Amino acid sequence: MKLRLIVVYISLLILSGCWNSRELNEIGIAVGLGIDKTEDDQVLLTVQLVNPAEISTKQSGGSRAPIVTYQEKGDSLFEALRRMTKTVPRKTYFPHLRMLVIGEKAAEEGIATSLDLMERDQEFRPDFYVVIAKDHDAQDILDLLVPVEKITAQNLFTKLETSSKVWAPTAALKFGDLLDQFTSQGKHPVISGVQIIGDEKAGKQMENLQSVDPSTRLQYNDLAVFEGDRLKGWLDESQSKGYNYIISDVTSTIVNIPCKEEKDSISIEILNTNSKMTSKMMNGQPHMEVNVKATGNVGEVECPINLQTSETIERLEKQTEKDIEMQINHAITVAKEDFQLDIFGFGDEIHRAHPAYWKRIKSKWDETFVDMPINVKVEVNIRQSGRRSNPFINNLKE
Template sequence: MKAGNLKRAFTLLWICLPGLVLLTGCWDRRELNEVSVALAAGIDMVDGGYEVTLQVVDPSQMSRNRSADRSPTLIVSEKDLTVYEAIRKITTKASRKMYAGHLQLLILDEKIAKQGIREALDLFFRDYEPRPSFNIVLSRGYSAKDILSIVTPFEVLPAADLYKSLQVSERAWAPTAAVNVVDLYQMLTKKGLEPVLTGITLIGDVDKGKKSDNVKQQTTYGEYQYKGIGVFRDDKLLGWLNESDSKAYSYVMNKVSSTVGKAKCPGGEGEFAVEVTEAKSSMKPMLVGGKPEMHIKLSVEGNIGEVTCAVDLKKEKDYLALEQAGRDTIHHIVDSGIRNSQQLYGVDIYGFGIAFHRKFPAQWHLWEKDWNSRFKEMHVLVEIDYHLRKLGKIISPLESLSKSE
């Protein structure tokens, strides 16, 4: 080797040596055979403390040749005065340490929500291990442990079924809201915005739904269902929005990408259903006579999906009449939803306070201490820009068509 090349080789070696010494591997490395991967967690209030339930993957059941007689997940739980202690206490009955890096869903029971969720969630806000994308929901009528124990039909891993259903229902059915841990942290710490969480309950025969037989026939014995949006003041649950008011919340908060709604037929009996294909909302805070007033503009587009009234959609007046009926229905849903939230709960779940803070910062500093009282009395003006775009493959209702047509 030439002297110049040898010198360059030694120089490169001296440059690389510090890196070889310092970069020796991951400081918190864990082997897969040393941990249990928790995909979902539930926290219930019991005996003045917490019962933490984890749904963990059984690694032996993740291969293609897995046994049909053994569940792909295991449910483990333990009780203690703090959430962290309860999770660590699980190691007394499990051969592996719990790993939450792939956590998808956290379920809190309604008792915790009514007393305050900050304490129960402190670990999940503080710990570096869970990814910030997992969703949080509230159990209604059943414990979080019961819900995590249900054998679900559509996914091998029940946690994946619960998580995907929440995501899909938010996109395709407006009365649910997928709130992740980052969203909830912001709701709890920002002034002018109160938290909300979607509820989940069980229907059918719950005891049979916890057994593998639940998915061995065409109809399940027991199943879960997302139902309603819970309203909070600070970290305490006040109550639940019904389906219509939950849909209004999703419209105002720009969470509707698609949904289906119905409206009364104009001037006659029957109803028609519309698939909403696009919905965009904007807020315009105003000062009127020194008082806060909010103007909401909602742009909605949809396609006619079903018609059960006697209309001739070849006629422009009938088409426009349906469009107006749809517009009036959306306006009623949003307007009454906001008023019900104001009157029943009196807390700003829509973030109106944040909008006023941005546009009128000086005025906001005078209002922020009693903002919810001002929100309760605030006038909200709702404007709807609504259009029907497509009629489907037939124009008039099927029952109005004669064979000659």
């Protein structure tokens, strides 16, 4: 028992070592990193550091911002980072990095070379999230002061994790997974976009952090489609949902089924989905089938309906299946017609199932993908109707 206690105490000392007051006075903890491109094609690097005194509840006086950002330019990310030592008072420490934000202009020009340092340097862990600043530069996003979470990068991190779990159109993509997608010949990368909602200038003031109704917020909106390492365009909310259904990345979401009167609806809460791609060769050409199975509950009812009959439940299941199938087919159509890019990983499935064919076709896979027949099948199972099988709206007096 004593030996166990000693091991625990030693472990606590080792694990907590980087958080003692002496080390906090020597390092600047980076939680957010932004990459932009200047007009003269230099890298503009933005680093968001934590202000420890304002994060600590004991020391915080509320008069200073909880974060501080520094910026520097360079011909490479590495050079900009080293140049930043001229203005940053402490050595920048990256193992606790939460978010990498890439400006839309930089994404359009290509981001692979800017990411090499983070993949090569051991101080960067591969578990931080990557997002694209839609209609903005990365520095605009990281300069904002946003409520609830004192640290802007932590606000983005928590919001993305939560949204990806309960609202299908977002995608929580970590840096390590992004690198895998960059090197895959059978799938182009897709990354969540973040936008500034409201007055950008007001969002940089302390009043925005302290306001009950902040004038400026950050919102995840749409998915960015890449060809290689260059941004090609955006999927809207419905298309993003269809994309995530195909790649089996929908943990939970809501499907609204219209009632007889179009203004009212029945909300089906999707609780779990599983997607499977299968391919087969017909007359020397690939055919793909996407099978999606989902389970859900009746979440909200806005019109009179009898949920106690199997016929009603079956009808809701069919309508839910139709809605999901429509979103999936919409995403496929956009990928084929607007981008001519396989963003779903169908090429990876062909590679696994038909390696000899893939060897011949991989150099022109996107062209093949555009003409490839894709059949979508959706099966929905509604398990429960909530605490009330008979909605109280059925008994409302006229």
